[in-house]
Amino acid sequence: AQSVTQLDSQVPVFEEAPVELRCNYSSSVSVYLFWYVQYPNQGLQLLLKYLSGSTLVESINGFEAEFNKSQTSFHLRKPSVHISDTAEYFCAVSDRGGNEKLTFGTGTRLTIIP
Amino acid sequence: NAGVTQTPKFQVLKTGQSMTLQCAQDMNHEYMSWYRQDPGMGLRLIHYSVGAGITDQGEVPNGYNVSRSTTEDFPLRLLSAAPSQTSVYFCASSYRTPPGLNTEAFFGQGTRLTVV
Numbered sequence: 628a629q630s631v632t633q634l635d636s637q638v639p640v641f642e643e644a645p646v647e648l649r650c651n652y653s654s655s656v657s658v659y660l661f662w663y664v665q666y667p668n669q670g671l672q673l674l675l676k677y678l679s680g681s682t683l684v685e686s687i688n689g690f691e692a693e694f695n696k697s698q699t700s701f702h703l704r705k706p707s708v709h710i711s712d713t714a715e716y717f718c719a720v721s722d723r724g725g726n727e728k729l730t731f732g733t734g735t736r737l738t739i740i741p
Numbered sequence: 742n743a744g745v746t747q748t749p750k751f752q753v754l755k756t757g758q759s760m761t762l763q764c765a766q767d768m769n770h771e772y773m774s775w776y777r778q779d780p781g782m783g784l785r786l787i788h789y790s791v792g793a794g795i796t797d798q799g800e801v802p803n804g805y806n807v808s809r810s811t812t813e814d815f816p817l818r819l820l821s822a823a824p825s826q827t828s829v830y831f832c833a834s835s836y837r838t839p840p841g842l843n844t845e846a847f848f849g850q851g852t853r854l855t856v857v
Contacts, residue, residue, distance in 0.1 A: 636781065663848075670745075670831055670848035671784075717783060728774070728799065729833075729846060731783040 629654035629720050633732035640708050641740045648703040648735045650692075650718030660701040661719040661729070662692055671717065677701065688712075713739045743767050747832050747849035754822040754856045762817040762852050764832030770847075771837040773815040777801065777828040778851070784831065790815055791837060822856045829853050 632651045640646045652658060659678050663671040675686040682694040692703045701718060718732040748763045766773065774789035776799075786799030790809040804826060806818040815834075819826060835846040 631783075633783075670850045671833075671846075672848070673845040676845070728786055728789060729784075731776075731785075733781055733783040 629656075629658060629722060629730050631718050631720055631730055631732035633718055633735050635735050636733065637736045637738065639738045639740055642710060643707045645706050646704065646708050646712075646737065648716050648718075648737065650701045650703065650732060652699050652701065652718070652720045654699075654720060654722060656722050658720045658722055660692075660694060661721070662686075662690070662701070662703050663717045663719060663731075665715045665717065665734075667714070674703075674716070708737075708739050710739050710741065712737060745832055745834055745847050745849040747830075747852050749852060750850065751853050752855070754819070754854065756822060756824060756856060758822050760819050760822065762819075762830055762832075762854070764815045764817065764849060765813050766815075766832075766834040766847070767813065768834060768847065769812060770834035771812070773809065773832065773834045774799070774846075775805070775807065775815070775817045776831045776833065777826075778831060779828050787817065787830075819854075824856045827854060827856045 661676045662674040664674045677694045685691045690705045719729040745766045771792045775787040776784040788807040790796045830852045832849045833846040
């Protein structure tokens with residue numbers, strides 16, 4: 628069994644300030660890790676993923692996340708946020724058995740303050 | 742390319758009524774799944790399918806049925822709606838991959854269901 632913990636349900640940040648959204652997971656096997664973003668009234672979109680290799684992964688819109696196996700974390704960061712980053716962010720895990728079932732965290736609502 | 746299409750977008754049901762939420766994908770994905778999204782609980786897996794004719798239960802299957810007669814379609818049936826099934830429902834699809842790999846899940850726009 629696996630689980631995902633997103634401790635921060637809401638994170639308000641001033642525009643152009645840095646942000647970190649925290650994600651911790653637990654699993655008895657190795658996992659794949661994902662961040663999905665949900666803009667208002669839309670479905671989820673993949674933001675970035677860690678499968679293997681480099682522990683630092685980046686998205687095309689400036690977000691990055693680092694896989695830390697010892698701390699079982701996959702925190703999402705951005706050095707300077709924009710109004711358009713306002714959304715809900717979900718961390719998710721999937722085990723390595725070819726099993727595509729995603730286990731999601733409870734989500735973090737990121738609000739950008741002008 | 743339509744991706745994953747869900748219908749309807751909104752629905753209000755009375756307790757005890759039945760209905761089917763439709764989901765269709767045009768990407769020839771083998772894997773399809775249904776999630777429900779509730780405040781403070783994230784997304785929870787209801788049912789999933791790894792190919793036509795094959796379905797299995799997820800974390801919260803009670804009160805829902807699914808079938809997969811074609812690769813493209815994966816409808817979700819509510820047999821007798823209850824207020825506890827008020828939620829936003831998302832359908833997702835992806836390719837199946839061998840162990841050691843994984844691919845992106847594509848989500849529909851969601852169906853907002855209210856049971857009164």
